[in-house]
Amino acid sequence: MNDLNKIITEALLKKGASLVGFAHLGDIEEEKTGGFRYGISIAVALNTDIMSRIENGPTKEYYSEYGRLNNLLNELGECAADILKSYGYKALPRTTKVVKQDEESLSTILPHKTVATRAGLGWIGKCALLVTKEFGSLVRLTTILTDAELEVGIPINESQCGNCSECQKYCPGDAIKGVNWKVGLNRDDYYNAFNCSKTARKLCDKIGIKERICGKCIIVCPWSKKYLKSKMG
Known part of the structure; x- marks a missing residue:
């Protein structure tokens, strides 16, 4: 590094980031990256106490x-961008x-x-x-685009979900098709975003919140369960 x-x-870990990664974006169309060839990916883990209580649907x-x-x-x-700009780079x-x-x-044009x-x-x-x-999947993400030539990680180009189908099994909107992702695969070939959105909207209407969130697929994922277990004891 x-x-x-x-x-x-x-700096980011000190301020609350859970994971920080660096990417080369040279294989992505410039219209999506704004001409920037490098990106920083930041993940922050969701609160396990809160997430352990959404088995029956989203909560306030x-x-x-x-x-x-x-x-x-x-x-x-903004913190990462400020650091990059202080060294003379665009961000x-x-x-x-x-x-x-x-x-x-x-x-979105360039998903996090x-x-x-x-x-x-x-x-x-x-x-x-x-x-x-x-x-x-107990994380939320953000991205910083930059012209700084950073040392980058090794891309992951294929799913590691294998034969697991827990998210498909428990999806209340029948949005998940059970197909393993790989780079270049169209989202619609493995996931129906409209079914997800419609179902999430209904679930949120029941508890009076103005958002489209569900979370079922997050908490049934074996990788999420492993993390939850480690935190909950």
Whole structure:
């Protein structure tokens, strides 16, 4: 790890990041990266006490945690960008103010999870969420794009879910098709974002929150369960 990587990583971990990875984005279209060839992926782990209580659907606590982590990730992204700029580099933190979902496709131009896989933090699960060995899917992500030539991780290009189908089995929206992800596979070939969104909206309406969150696939993932068990005792 070079000096700049180390400085950024240490600063972010100190401020609350759980994982920090560095990616080369040269194989992604410039229109998606804004011409930046490097990216920093930051993951923050969700609160295990809160997540252990969403087996029957999302809760107001989960919604609050969702918002708290969004704010923290925005702060971490700005922190990394400030460090890069102090060394004379350009940096674009892809905060919630910058990243907007296209409601027609229910996607963003450069998903955070794409950069995370390029950085080697994890793979895309059958549920279309990032899965990490450390935390399962119990993470939220953000990205910083930069022209700094950082030392990068080894990309993960294929799923490590194997024959596991727990997320598909328990998905209340029948959104998961059971197909293992690999780089280049269209999201619609393994996951129905519209079924997920519709079901999440109904679940959230029941408890009066203005969001589309569910979380079922997160907590049934064996990698998530492993992390939950380690924290809950």
